[in-house]
Amino acid sequence: MSTKQSYRAFGCSHYSPVDCHQEDGVFVLEMECPREKERCSGCGSRVVIRRGSRQRRVVAPPLALQTTKLLINVPRLECRNCRRVLQAETPNVVPG
Numbered sequence: 001m002s003t004k005q006s007y008r009a010f011g012c013s014h015y016s017p018v019d020c021h022q023e024d025g026v027f028v029l030e031m032e033c034p035r036e037k038e039r040c041s042g043c044g045s046r047v048v049i050r051r052g053s054r055q056r057r058v059v060a061p062p063l064a065l066q067t068t069k070l071l072i073n074v075p076r077l078e079c080r081n082c083r084r085v086l087q088a089e090t091p092n093v094v095p096g
């Protein structure tokens with residue numbers, strides 16, 4: 001299974017894999033939200049400014065029987081429309 005297919009399988013379709021590596025026998029897939037997909041999760045406006053990001057680690061379903069972790073860089077976005085600073089939408093594998 002290719003990397004692209006595997007992240008689709010996780011429901012991370014709008015996040016792009018930026019890196020993948022092995023860490024103590026665990027397959028780690030690093031994902032990032034592409035800039036063109038960034039938008040306010042409150043009002044949906046695309047006029048946003050990046051205000052740093054937070055890294056979230058989640059355990060994903062095993063890929064090819066291998067323990068898999070997702071490392072997701074979730075940007076914080078300031079919206080020029082509603083003036084709120086919100087976290088970008090995360091892939092639906094991320095709880096909460």
Ligand SMILES: [Zn+2]
Nearest residue numbers: 040043079082
């Ligand atoms: Zn907004």
